[in-house]
Amino acid sequence: MKRIFLAFILLFFVIGLSAQSLLDQSRVNGSFQIDGQFYMPDNELGITDSVIGGRKMGLNGFGNITYTLGNFSAGMRYEAYLTPIAGFDPAQEGNGFPYVYASYNTENLSVTAGNFYEQFGNGLVLRSYEEWTLGYDNSLNGLKATYRPVKGVNIKAVYGSQRYYWQKFERNSRGIVRGADAEVELNEVLPSMNTSDFRITLGGSAVSKFQRDADPSYFLPENVGAFAGRVNMSAGKFNFMSEYAYKINDPSSTNNFIYKEGQALLSSLSYSQRGLGIILQVKRVDNMSFKSDRGVTGNALDISFIPPLNRIHSYSLTGRYPYATQPNGEMGLQFQLNYKIPKGSTLGGKYGTGIALNFSQVNDIQRLAINDSTAIGQDGTLGYKSDFFKVSDHIFFRDFNVEVDKKFNSKWKAVVQYMNLLFDIATIQGKSGQEPVKANIALTDVTWRINSTRSLRFELQGLWTKQDKGNWAAGLIEYAIAPQWFFAVADQYNYGNKDVNHRNHYFTGSLGYNKDTTRIALTFGRQAEGVVCVGGVCRQVPASSGITLTLSTNF
Amino acid sequence: MNKLFFVFVLLFATVAGFAQQTEIPVVTIKTINGQNFSTADITNNGKPIILSFWALWCKPCQKELDAFNENYAEWQKETGVKIFAVSIDDARSTNKVLPLVNGKGWEFEVLLDANSDFKRALNVNMIPHTFLIDGNGKIVAQHTSYFEGSELELYEKVKKLAGVK
Numbered sequence A: 001m002k003r004i005f006l007a008f009i010l011l012f013f014v015i016g017l018s019a020q021s022l023l024d025q026s027r028v029n030g031s032f033q034i035d036g037q038f039y040m041p042d043n044e045l046g047i048t049d050s051v052i053g054g055r056k057m058g059l060n061g062f063g064n065i066t067y068t069l070g071n072f073s074a075g076m077r078y079e080a081y082l083t084p085i086a087g088f089d090p091a092q093e094g095n096g097f098p099y100v101y102a103s104y105n106t107e108n109l110s111v112t113a114g115n116f117y118e119q120f121g122n123g124l125v126l127r128s129y130e131e132w133t134l135g136y137d138n139s140l141n142g143l144k145a146t147y148r149p150v151k152g153v154n155i156k157a158v159y160g161s162q163r164y165y166w167q168k169f170e171r172n173s174r175g176i177v178r179g180a181d182a183e184v185e186l187n188e189v190l191p192s193m194n195t196s197d198f199r200i201t202l203g204g205s206a207v208s209k210f211q212r213d214a215d216p217s218y219f220l221p222e223n224v225g226a227f228a229g230r231v232n233m234s235a236g237k238f239n240f241m242s243e244y245a246y247k248i249n250d251p252s253s254t255n256n257f258i259y260k261e262g263q264a265l266l267s268s269l270s271y272s273q274r275g276l277g278i279i280l281q282v283k284r285v286d287n288m289s290f291k292s293d294r295g296v297t298g299n300a301l302d303i304s305f306i307p308p309l310n311r312i313h314s315y316s317l318t319g320r321y322p323y324a325t326q327p328n329g330e331m332g333l334q335f336q337l338n339y340k341i342p343k344g345s346t347l348g349g350k351y352g353t354g355i356a357l358n359f360s361q362v363n364d365i366q367r368l369a370i371n372d373s374t375a376i377g378q379d380g381t382l383g384y385k386s387d388f389f390k391v392s393d394h395i396f397f398r399d400f401n402v403e404v405d406k407k408f409n410s411k412w413k414a415v416v417q418y419m420n421l422l423f424d425i426a427t428i429q430g431k432s433g434q435e436p437v438k439a440n441i442a443l444t445d446v447t448w449r450i451n452s453t454r455s456l457r458f459e460l461q462g463l464w465t466k467q468d469k470g471n472w473a474a475g476l477i478e479y480a481i482a483p484q485w486f487f488a489v490a491d492q493y494n495y496g497n498k499d500v501n502h503r504n505h506y507f508t509g510s511l512g513y514n515k516d517t518t519r520i521a522l523t524f525g526r527q528a529e530g531v532v533c534v535g536g537v538c539r540q541v542p543a544s545s546g547i548t549l550t551l552s553t554n555f
Numbered sequence B: 001m002n003k004l005f006f007v008f009v010l011l012f013a014t015v016a017g018f019a020q021q022t023e024i025p026v027v028t029i030k031t032i033n034g035q036n037f038s039t040a041d042i043t044n045n046g047k048p049i050i051l052s053f054w055a056l057w058c059k060p061c062q063k064e065l066d067a068f069n070e071n072y073a074e075w076q077k078e079t080g081v082k083i084f085a086v087s088i089d090d091a092r093s094t095n096k097v098l099p100l101v102n103g104k105g106w107e108f109e110v111l112l113d114a115n116s117d118f119k120r121a122l123n124v125n126m127i128p129h130t131f132l133i134d135g136n137g138k139i140v141a142q143h144t145s146y147f148e149g150s151e152l153e154l155y156e157k158v159k160k161l162a163g164v165k
Helices: A002-023 B002-014 B059-079 B094-104 B117-120 B150-161
Strands: A026-039 A058-071 A070-083 A094-105 A109-116 A140-149 A153-162 A176-185 A199-210 A223-235 A238-247 A260-272 A276-286 A329-339 A355-366 A391-407 A412-423 A437-449 A454-465 A472-481 A483-492 A505-515 A518-527 A528-535 A537-541 A544-554 B028-031 B036-037 B049-054 B082-087 B110-111 B129-133 B140-142
Touching: A176 A454, A238 B094, A260 B094, A276 A355, A276 B094, A329 A391, A329 B094, A355 B094, A544 B140, B028 B117, B049 B059, B049 B110, B059 B082, B059 B094, B059 B150, B129 B150
Parallel strands: B049 B082, B082 B110
Antiparallel strands: A026 A058, A026 A544, A058 A070, A070 A094, A094 A109, A109 A140, A140 A153, A153 A176, A176 A199, A199 A223, A223 A238, A238 A260, A260 A276, A276 A329, A329 A355, A355 A391, A391 A412, A412 A437, A437 A454, A454 A472, A472 A483, A483 A505, A505 A518, A518 A544, A528 A537, B028 B036, B028 B110, B049 B129, B129 B140
């Protein structure tokens, strides 16, 4: 009996030890979020019971869990949109596990099976990513391998099908994506360049999409190849990046089934030193929409990502007219200067003064008819001819803005911004027939630090335009008790609307509580119709009235 | 009795193994100059680390990092803390990060996570999201959102980790 007991203890000990050493290396983390909206009818905004259509509530939620044990990791994400909150694609409605993966990673090799995200270079030929706040997810479901044969060389290969809301992939239901990318950091590979101040990285990618041709009228390419090459150089305070992408003809709903090849070029040059940063970026895009289903339009099934270059604005009125890339063709540039007037100078004061200057403009590309008898962009033809260096007079977007931020003393600081905007609302938001919006926008954001943890923040903004919905004013007061509580009241007032009946106020009141990584926020009031953009993707948000609740945590 | 105690200790040791030992996951991201960077290299010789996720479009994030920057020299002197700021800006603005960081005169290390690989591995959803990591590379605290003064509370925790009064 005693012997058995001792043996048992010994066994237990051994198991305990090995289990413990395994458990020591294992790690579980995750996150969880729910966004809920409760809608109320609001006659002034034109929201009646029938508009809500019985859907008094929208709920978007997800739970994410990742398990890691040594070189092995696995994870999954549950999502539910029951029903999706206002402004999300109705195809989001549903629930399940759209993201499940297992992967094995060593220093030189990593393999993943299941769903994954990946980006080659700037994403001009391949980028799969996810943006929860917009309901955007084009993850690949398949296999991914990355291999590093020697230090400084990275090779990636992917293959799979893309997520399309809740539609399961079936034979011929949509395309299959395959791709490979290689990147070489010359300074790591060439011993003679190891210590050089001049750094250069080269990269190249190839992506192919396969989708069967079931079209009754056209012979369509079933395998569409896209290729990109890039270079990244830095020397002292200068940085240069350029990437060029080419795609063979790929007739689709987005380009009206023309047989033209696609091209894109993205370049940037920057100079920066302490207190000063300057960057100039240029871009040309011609017929570069690349989706894994040629019949799909809108924000889904994108294989490539064409980044818009303009500044992403953070205030409600400067962000009212956000630009979105026109994948069928655009040519743009952007310039930005950040300068910090040094501490101690007359203008710099005790803390220094920050200045940011930004200009961007995007035009359409020039398009010429391929011959006398074919209209520009006619389906089933080569579409049009376009000189690589020629732009059209048609301006899609122009934004000039200046921002100054200044800390006066330990209690007060302020941001002031002015923006001049030209926005082709007919092209960018599809509101055909509407005049381009020319607007002036000014704002100030003042923070008063009452004591070490309490602060008050005020925002005052104005937007002046004769087009679209006319003039707007906005104000906000926020009281925060760091690091946990905040309370805010805000109003947006469309006082310049030509239609006197639509000169509405959009009052909101909100409060929030943060404890470590748990956040609860509650907002009451009205939401103005608008566009929410994160990264490169935008989502139209309809006007609504009601209560919004956000609960999120992370462990 | 002795045997029982022995068993109890064994049991306890086994259960203790279940306790969370959260370290930074290892993924490859980029330095601000575009070179590959392994997150295993986020280290500070046994001293505390602040790891903060931010983006160019996020005002509160930049206010938080400005506040860190104002205090950084003093914090480093007192506790040896090191700050890493991870930008989750995507291809549309990764090239603007370096000029902005220099323009603002930020002194800490800035990394680029253009396709959110590091963000996902750490389950970061909203930014700013700031982690406090101890000298052994374990995550000991994390926080989302920034308000004026939040940096003081964080620094109290840094001081405690570094054993500074």
